[in-house]
Amino acid sequence: MDDWLLFLGAGASVAPPTSLPLFPDLAAGVLGAMGWRATRTDAERVWIHDRYPAFKDPDLSAEVLFGALQRFGIQFAEELARLFRCSPPGAAHQVAAQVLRAGGCVWTTNVDLGVEHACAQLGIDPPLAGRASDRAPELLVPLRVAAPGTFVKLHGSAAVPISMAFTDRELMSPLPSAELERLAALAEGRIAVFFGYAGADADLAELLDEVMRRAAEVVWHEPFVGPRREVQQAFRHIERVTFRPRLSGDSGADVAANAQAFLDLAEAAGTELESEVRAAVISPYTLPSPPTLELAEPPGIVQARVVERFGAPAVHPEALRAARVDDLLARRSSTLPGHLRWAVTRSLYNAGTAARLVRWLAAHRRVLHAVRPLPLRDHLITRASALRLRDGWEPLGQFAEWSTRVRRGPDGQPYPVDLYYRAQARRYEFRPALAGADADAAARGLETETVSDPERLAGALLESGLAAVYAGRFDDALARGFDLRFRRGRYAIAVWRGWGAWLQAVALCHLGRPENATQALAETQRRFSADGRPGLLDDLRTVRLLTLRVAMAKKSAPDNAGELLAEARAADASGRYRDDLDLILADLAIALYDLTDARRRLNRVVGGSASPTAEAMAQLGLAELERLDGNEHSAARHFDSLAQRCRANGAGWLELQALLGLGLCSDRDLGPRWQSLRGRLPAASLTSSLGAMAVGEPRVLWLLPI
Numbered sequence: 109m110d111d112w113l114l115f116l117g118a119g120a121s122v123a124p125p126t127s128l129p130l131f132p133d134l135a136a137g138v139l140g141a142m143g144w145r146a147t148r149t150d151a152e153r154v155w156i157h158d159r160y161p162a163f164k165d166p167d168l169s170a171e172v173l174f175g176a177l178q179r180f181g182i183q184f185a186e187e188l189a190r191l192f193r194c195s196p197p198g199a200a201h202q203v204a205a206q207v208l209r210a211g212g213c214v215w216t217t218n219v220d221l222g223v224e225h226a227c228a229q230l231g232i233d234p235p236l237a238g239r240a241s242d243r244a245p246e247l248l249v250p251l252r253v254a255a256p257g258t259f260v261k262l263h264g265s266a267a268v269p270i271s272m273a274f275t276d277r278e279l280m281s282p283l284p285s286a287e288l289e290r291l292a293a294l295a296e297g298r299i300a301v302f303f304g305y306a307g308a309d310a311d312l313a314e315l316l317d318e319v320m321r322r323a324a325e326v327v328w329h330e331p332f333v334g335p336r337r338e339v340q341q342a343f344r345h346i347e348r349v350t351f352r353p354r355l356s357g358d359s360g361a362d363v364a365a366n367a368q369a370f371l372d373l374a375e376a377a378g379t380e381l382e383s384e385v386r387a388a389v390i391s392p393y394t395l396p397s398p399p400t401l402e403l404a405e406p407p408g409i410v411q412a413r414v415v416e417r418f419g420a421p422a423v424h425p426e427a428l429r430a431a432r433v434d435d436l437l438a439r440r441s442s443t444l445p446g447h448l449r450w451a452v453t454r455s456l457y458n459a460g461t462a463a464r465l466v467r468w469l470a471a472h473r474r475v476l477h478a479v480r481p482l483p484l485r486d487h488l489i490t491r492a493s494a495l496r497l498r499d500g501w502e503p504l505g506q507f508a509e510w511s512t513r514v515r516r517g518p519d520g521q522p523y524p525v526d527l528y529y530r531a532q533a534r535r536y537e538f539r540p541a542l543a544g545a546d547a548d549a550a551a552r553g554l555e556t557e558t559v560s561d562p563e564r565l566a567g568a569l570l571e572s573g574l575a576a577v578y579a580g581r582f583d584d585a586l587a588r589g590f591d592l593r594f595r596r597g598r599y600a601i602a603v604w605r606g607w608g609a610w611l612q613a614v615a616l617c618h619l620g621r622p623e624n625a626t627q628a629l630a631e632t633q634r635r636f637s638a639d640g641r642p643g644l645l646d647d648l649r650t651v652r653l654l655t656l657r658v659a660m661a662k663k664s665a666p667d668n669a670g671e672l673l674a675e676a677r678a679a680d681a682s683g684r685y686r687d688d689l690d691l692i693l694a695d696l697a698i699a700l701y702d703l704t705d706a707r708r709r710l711n712r713v714v715g716g717s718a719s720p721t722a723e724a725m726a727q728l729g730l731a732e733l734e735r736l737d738g739n740e741h742s743a744a745r746h747f748d749s750l751a752q753r754c755r756a757n758g759a760g761w762l763e764l765q766a767l768l769g770l771g772l773c774s775d776r777d778l779g780p781r782w783q784s785l786r787g788r789l790p791a792a793s794l795t796s797s798l799g800a801m802a803v804g805e806p807r808v809l810w811l812l813p814i
Contacts, residue, residue: 109377110256112212113295113323116223119304120200122395123367124388126222128195129396135170136398138177138184142406142414152634155418159434160411161426163419164638169598169605175275176417180410180446185269187401192219192266197226199367199389200303202381203374208234208257210378213294215260217309219272223259234259239287240271247271251287254294262312276562276599280310282555292318302328303370307339308594310555320345327352327373331366332359337624338594341586341612364390408434409446416450418602420640424454456491466492470507477514486515486523493529501719505533517553524553528564531571535578538720541758544575555596566592566600566607573611574814577618580761580793585615593631603644606635613651614814618761618793622659626666629655643685649676650688653696654812660699661808687713687722691811694729698736698806707733721813724750728762729811732769736806740773747773751781760789765809 205226264271300323408431415427455462470492479485508530531546550568573588592608609631616625636644697706713726731746747770754763
């Protein structure tokens with residue numbers, strides 16, 4: 109087994125006899141120790157406290173909870189370390205110990221001591237490598253010197269509680285390049301075997317892609333269809349991965365078959381396992397319950413920030429009032445700075461006095477530019493950008509252009525935050541190529557070794573994914589959606605995970621897979637509903653309508669199609685939501701041969717659109733209506749003009765739709781333009797669009813300015 113690189117995830121320690129809880133259950137244990145109790149309403153878990161407003165729990169992000177507690181000085185790491193130290197080794201740990209004895213590589217994100225205990229049973233004591241080696245040099249060696257036979261604990265060890273990585277900012281920080289290269293080199297020519305791992309760690313994404321590229325063979329043991337599909341969206345070199353076992357659809361049987369396949373592979377390579385331990389992992393078992401933990405009672409401001417982080421905005425003021433009462437009665441003077449910071453933050457984000465001051469500064473930029481100290485000025489510029497976004501894309505674009513000139517990072521480049529806001533403005537301006545470049549640069553800049561702004565990093569990921577849709581790179585959009593749902597986006601507020609599912613649904617529609625889009629939208633529904641803001645539900649509705657349009661083209665419209673259309677037509681939307689509804693309902697009207705309604709809606713968008721992007725899509729729809737009316741000369745002229753504009757702006761997908769229309773109404777030679785487009789659009793984009801053009805059927809126009 110010296111040619112193995114074994115990667116163990118949390119699933120390796122769930123089965124008996126180890127029986128350790130998964131991360132979400134750890135969060136539940138910590139919340140329970142803070143006075144929260146869980147109940148279920150309409151199949152959703154709701155957290156209730158005697159003195160604070162309840163909040164729903166769509167897959168509570170444990171890392172975000174732990175990060176918030178750490179920033180408020182709540183001590184919980186030692187309590188969790190105590191739990192993880194009690195970890196009798198299971199079958200996967202015994203396999204890992206024998207791989208290490210043979211001189212192979214074993215890596216894990218787990219902090220428990222299961223592998224160490226299995227090594228002790230074999231009489232070996234391999235060196236431990238971890239990122240926190242500087243905190244405990246006598247126990248951990250640096251990752252940059254890891255070698256075959258070294259046990260690599262990527263997120264620390266319960267034997268060294270100070271090394272454990274639990275929080276959002278710890279788990280978002282990418283590996284330094286020297287450490288990444290050293291570990292990736294160890295994968296060269298080896299058989300990489302993954303077990304009990306979902307591939308969702310933000311800090312390890314680049315490393316795992318390199319492992320897949322360099323390994324001689326990659327075998328991934330995963331018993332569920334959903335996680336397999338998500339892993340396939342997450343990595344560049346996924347084509348080199350073989351998933352095992354073959355799934356039956358019976359989750360219990362597939363879990364057992366997954367363990368059986370892994371152990372069979374290990375035994376074929378020369379491992380020997382205790383029969384009792386082997387039987388435990390392939391027999392039916394229940395997942396461990398949330399642990400019972402003991403923590404000191406946290407201050408009220410901490411409880412309120414938990415509600416603020418996971419609860420709907422409407423309950424935040426109530427949580428703050430309760431926290432003030434609790435901390436006042438308990439005479440916790442040390443919490444006063446926390447209350448003051450939150451009061452200022454709420455004023456900034458809720459049109460209070462602080463927000464009005466920042467708006468004034470944004471309108472008087474000479475004064476804003478003169479503010480000192482510089483960190484305060486930069487904070488005010490960032491907040492002013494967010495407030496400008498509420499005023500529309502034009503004020504945002506103007507302010508973002510100014511801010512990119514005013515402030516520069518140490519490398520002389522614009523601040524990543526400014527690029528993020530400029531990317532949003534450029535998307536609305538119908539300049540998707542520039543928007544995508546800004547968003548990608550913002551994501552790279554915000555993902556530094558110490559990520560300090562997970563919210564705007566998540567926003568940059570969304571903007572990058574949206575730009576990929578406009579460019580026809582739908583697989584890239586799916587990968588960004590995965591990043592938002594399961595990787596870096598899960599460290600921001602929960603609603604970003606809903607946006608990740610929303611982005612995936614958009615990409616899946618464009619790939620002609622509306623049935624999978626429906627599944628993603630169910631996740632979006634949960635998160636947007638929990639947040640409680642109407643605008644989010646408007647965005648959800650329009651993508652549900654897009655899903656319906658694609659399903660109608662595939663002759664697989666859902667049973668509730670009439671109900672969904674009635675709901676959309678009755679919606680009292682305004683601004684860009686009105687444009688969205690008009691455009692997508694016009695596309696649906698064309699599918700239903702109601703060309704009069706389609707023309708009325710499209711003319712309304714052209715006459716008063718909220719953005720150039722919406723106007724461009726309406727022009728595509730009107731050109732299509734001219735073609736259907738027999739006005740081919742005029743239609744061709746409009747298709748041609750739009751195609752040229754799309755090419756200049758980098759909107760390859762919409763350019764394709766315009767060229768398709770031009771080809772249907774003109775006998776001119778489009779050969780050179782097709783060849784050019786083929787060089788810029790992935791093959792899947794061309795196949796998806798051409799496949800939707802059945803002879804005699806209205807084609808899907810994709811009229812939705814995402």
